[in-house]
Amino acid sequence: MKKRIGTLLLAVSFSVTMALSGxxxxxxxxxxxxxxxxxxxxxxxxxxxxxxxxEAGAIDPKTLKPVKLVFVTMGETPKNLAAVNEEASKxxxxxxxxxLEYRPISWGNYANKVNLxxxxxxxxxxxxxxxxxxxxxxxxxxxxxxxxxxxxxYAPDYLAxxxxxxREAGFIGGKAYGLTGYKEWAADxxxxxxxxxxxxxxxxxxxxxxxxDLTPYLEKIKKGEPGMTPLAARSxxxxxxxxxxxxxxxxxxxxxxxxxxxxxxTKVVNMFEQQDFMDAAKLTREWxxxxxxxxxxxxxxxMEYLAVKAKKAAGYGQSGKPGIASQEGRQCGMPVxxxxxxxPYMTTSDAASAILAVPSTAxxxxxxxxxxxxxxxxxxxxxxLNWGIEGKDYVKADENTIKYPDGMTAENSTYNxxxxxxxxxxxxxxxxxxxxxxIYDQYKKFNDSADRSAALGFSFDPTPVKNEVAAYNNxxxxxxxxxxxGSVDPATTIPKFNDALKAAGMExxxxxxxxxxxxxxxxxxx
Amino acid sequence: MKNxxxxxxxxxxxxxxxxxxxxxxxxxxxxxxxSEDSINKYGYSLLPxxxxxxxxxxxxxxxxxxxxxxxxxxxxTVVGTLTCMIITSALAYPLSRKSMPFRKFFTMFVVxxxxxxxxLVPWYIVMKNYLHxxxxxxxxxxxxxxxxxxxxxxxxxxxxxxxxxELLEAANMDGAGEFRIFAQIVIPLxxxxxxxxxxxxxxxYWNDWYNSMIFQVNHDNYSMQYVLQSILLNIQYLxxxxxxxxxxxxxxxxxxxxxxxxxxxxAIGPIIFAYxxxxxxxxxGLTIGAVKG
Numbered sequence: 029m030k031k032r033i034g035t036l037l038l039a040v041s042f043s044v045t046m047a048l049s050g051x052x053x054x055x056x057x058x059x060x061x062x063x064x065x066x067x068x069x070x071x072x073x074x075x076x077x078x079x080x081x082x083e084a085g086a087i088d089p090k091t092l093k094p095v096k097l098v099f100v101t102m103g104e105t106p107k108n109l110a111a112v113n114e115e116a117s118k119x120x121x122x123x124x125x126x127x128l129e130y131r132p133i134s135w136g137n138y139a140n141k142v143n144l145x146x147x148x149x150x151x152x153x154x155x156x157x158x159x160x161x162x163x164x165x166x167x168x169x170x171x172x173x174x175x176x177x178x179x180x181x182y183a184p185d186y187l188a189x190x191x192x193x194x195r196e197a198g199f200i201g202g203k204a205y206g207l208t209g210y211k212e213w214a215a216d217x218x219x220x221x222x223x224x225x226x227x228x229x230x231x232x233x234x235x236x237x238x239x240x241d242l243t244p245y246l247e248k249i250k251k252g253e254p255g256m257t258p259l260a261a262r263s264x265x266x267x268x269x270x271x272x273x274x275x276x277x278x279x280x281x282x283x284x285x286x287x288x289x290x291x292x293x294t295k296v297v298n299m300f301e302q303q304d305f306m307d308a309a310k311l312t313r314e315w316x317x318x319x320x321x322x323x324x325x326x327x328x329x330x331m332e333y334l335a336v337k338a339k340k341a342a343g344y345g346q347s348g349k350p351g352i353a354s355q356e357g358r359q360c361g362m363p364v365x366x367x368x369x370x371x372p373y374m375t376t377s378d379a380a381s382a383i384l385a386v387p388s389t390a391x392x393x394x395x396x397x398x399x400x401x402x403x404x405x406x407x408x409x410x411x412x413l414n415w416g417i418e419g420k421d422y423v424k425a426d427e428n429t430i431k432y433p434d435g436m437t438a439e440n441s442t443y444n445x446x447x448x449x450x451x452x453x454x455x456x457x458x459x460x461x462x463x464x465x466x467i468y469d470q471y472k473k474f475n476d477s478a479d480r481s482a483a484l485g486f487s488f489d490p491t492p493v494k495n496e497v498a499a500y501n502n503x504x505x506x507x508x509x510x511x512x513x514g515s516v517d518p519a520t521t522i523p524k525f526n527d528a529l530k531a532a533g534m535e536x537x538x539x540x541x542x543x544x545x546x547x548x549x550x551x552x553x554x
Numbered sequence: 555m556k557n558x559x560x561x562x563x564x565x566x567x568x569x570x571x572x573x574x575x576x577x578x579x580x581x582x583x584x585x586x587x588x589s590e591d592s593i594n595k596y597g598y599s600l601l602p603x604x605x606x607x608x609x610x611x612x613x614x615x616x617x618x619x620x621x622x623x624x625x626x627x628x629x630x631t632v633v634g635t636l637t638c639m640i641i642t643s644a645l646a647y648p649l650s651r652k653s654m655p656f657r658k659f660f661t662m663f664v665v666x667x668x669x670x671x672x673x674l675v676p677w678y679i680v681m682k683n684y685l686h687x688x689x690x691x692x693x694x695x696x697x698x699x700x701x702x703x704x705x706x707x708x709x710x711x712x713x714x715x716x717x718x719x720e721l722l723e724a725a726n727m728d729g730a731g732e733f734r735i736f737a738q739i740v741i742p743l744x745x746x747x748x749x750x751x752x753x754x755x756x757x758x759y760w761n762d763w764y765n766s767m768i769f770q771v772n773h774d775n776y777s778m779q780y781v782l783q784s785i786l787l788n789i790q791y792l793x794x795x796x797x798x799x800x801x802x803x804x805x806x807x808x809x810x811x812x813x814x815x816x817x818x819x820x821a822i823g824p825i826i827f828a829y830x831x832x833x834x835x836x837x838x839g840l841t842i843g844a845v846k847g
Contacts, residue, residue: 107616131771134784134787134788135787136787136790137767137787140768144678144768147679148683330594334594337591337594338595340595440615440616
């Protein structure tokens with residue numbers, strides 16, 4: 029009997045261990061299924077600091093309780109992060125009596141990790157989100173807080189730098205869930221060309237105004253440069269993708285249904301049935317059959333700039349913004365030119381592409397907003413977080429330009445976070461020696477000149493038509509790569525494609541989108 | 555004569571099989587030592603067009619981080635594997651004894667954990683908030699990997715089928731207690747199954763990046779696979795989403811293809827030496843556990 033109890037004890041203790049260690053075949057379910065009931069909604073934490081402010085923006089740190097702010101974004105962890113956190117904490121203690129723990133999470137894991145932090149009720153105070161980083165989902169689950177009042181009270185510099193229509197583009201259900209970063213809020217479409225080739229054949233923004241202007245030049249390149257394809261393309265990024273899906277239509281989020289930029293109204297249509305889509309497809313087809321586009325465009329995954337770098341191609345379609353030519357030039361390893369084909373276009377996803385939101389588990393939401401506001405105001409703080417400590421991680425070349433200290437390069441740098449585009453106001457950053465000097469003026473001009481989409485600020489909630497959207501996406505995967513790369517004849521394929529879309533329930537989604545958009549427009553007019 | 559021909563045929567077949575296994579590895583080595591430019595221009599090839607160690611320089615750019623992660627992984631693998639073997643066998647052995655009360659119940663208990671689990675979030679909350687396996691080295695050892703129901707069943711079947719009940723009875727007659735029987739009779743007779751489970755556990759620990767992703771905050775505690783994975787993800791992400799204006803000049807020189815292969819080589823590292831060590835027992839352990847003798 030004694031022995032039996034001995035073996036029993038062994039078994040009990042170890043089965044308990046096993047249950048605790050999670051066991052199973054460790055096939056962990058994906059983080060998207062995270063339930064979020066546990067995310068505590070903070071209640072009235074704002075009160076603690078409410079007393080501190082007398083008027084908007086004037087903050088007396090002495091009246092504030094000390095607090096530690098945990099700030100998470102995507103990014104690589106730089107070597108000197110601890111030193112920068114320490115420095116920033118010292119600085120912020122003087123400003124808003126807070127210390128900072130900035131915590132970059134590697135790119136691919138950001139969404140997973142943040143979901144887990146919410147699920148376990150972990151305390152953090154400021155986080156990155158965007159229309160493409162589940163802002164609507166976070167807001168719907170009440171994981172991030174609506175902060176309109178706090179912004180009005182504590183973020184005057186933010187209100188001064190970011191115009192109202194852009195701020196509103198990031199709203200969910202009419203409420204602000206964070207502070208939109210100042211960066212480029214629009215995109216234009218165009219082409220990148222190897223500068224040497226472009227100069228040789230006379231391609232420039234003056235000679236090429238429309239896509240069809242390009243055809244004779246492509247022919248010359250084809251004849252004159254053996255071994256080189258005039259244009260490099262992939263199914264996700266061919267010149268036609270830039271022409272249509274990014275520029276001529278606002279795709280209004282997930283699923284079918286777009287509004288036409290030229291029409292300027294809010295009628296939701298199927299892009300693939302429109303005449304301009306057919307025209308663009310025919311032009312692409314012509315280029316493809318004449319060999320102006322690489323033959324494997326529908327299936328290749330090689331990035332276009334690699335083809336240009338290897339001198340296998342002369343150019344490619346590219347979504348543009350200020351400084352795009354120097355950025356792409358660095359990737360291609362040679363000077364390139366950018367030929368814009370249209371004015372910039374601002375849609376919800378462009379305008380709301382970088383937002384700093386306050387999680388519901390924040391210690392003190394008011395302080396989070398104050399900190400986020402400093403990122404729109406405080407040159408020292410922004411540069412500290414992005415580029416590290418002056419004299420150690422970078423040195424000044426002149427007043428507004430910085431470079432690495434002697435002996436340091438991008439490869440062995442001690443702090444190069446390089447996340448200025450999500451860190452408040454990008455124009456507060458020092459420029460690197462390789463940057464164009466007037467880049468921030470270009471930003472302003474670019475943003476000011478952008479056409480606003482008629483649906484700017486609208487974000488589509490696909491939940492009621494989830495199944496149809498999924499079916500639609502499957503059809504899209506099947507057809508668009510071939511059409512965008514010109515590998516099939518559009519005259520016969522596009523009607524077939526549209527039939528398949530209709531069979532997948534496209535019309536139901538368009539009707540739903542139209543309904544939501546109408547509601548949005550009506551609410552906006554009020 | 556005929557015999558000779560068959561010999562040749564077998565040789566040829568096995569040369570092909572071996573080549574199919576070895577050539578890809580050689581290709582990976584070759585690519586990792588090529589320059590990124592030559593890969594873009596000429597594609598993959600078994601002999602590097604332009605020899606370069608840049609990919610390795612890039613990965614070991616900050617050797618402190620990777621070496622530290624290597625150390626973490628080795629620690630987790632050694633400690634984890636030993637602990638895993640001890641507790642797996644300590645659970646499997648009683649389950650193999652017919653005299654144990656509630657044996658069926660506990661076996662079901664083990665089987666259920668193979669079929670069902672609590673899901674990611676509850677698991678995460680228990681590990682992090684209640685057991686505090688977070689941001690320390692034990693988060694690489696304990697959660698998820700320490701005990702696996704499938705391994706327990708393999709071991710149990712092994713004990714059940716290869717260790718005769720008469721032997722245990724005889725030992726009992728001679729005055730040995732349960733613990734002594736287990737330590738001095740059962741364990742020495744069960745080397746093959748220990749080697750098998752040990753190999754499974756070693757591989758699981760060595761290849762684990764998931765625990766680091768979920769539980770670790772400070773990168774001093776990352777496992778090697780996770781560090782490699784995040785280098786890779788960051789390269790990919792930077793290459794595809796150049797949203798930043800200030801993207802530094804380094805982007806042009808990111809060794810995308812070659813560093814991927816260099817990482818594979820680095821990750822193969824010492825673990826490859828574990829195989830010959832376990833090989834001797836490996837097949838025996840698996841088959842003996844599977845077939846009732």
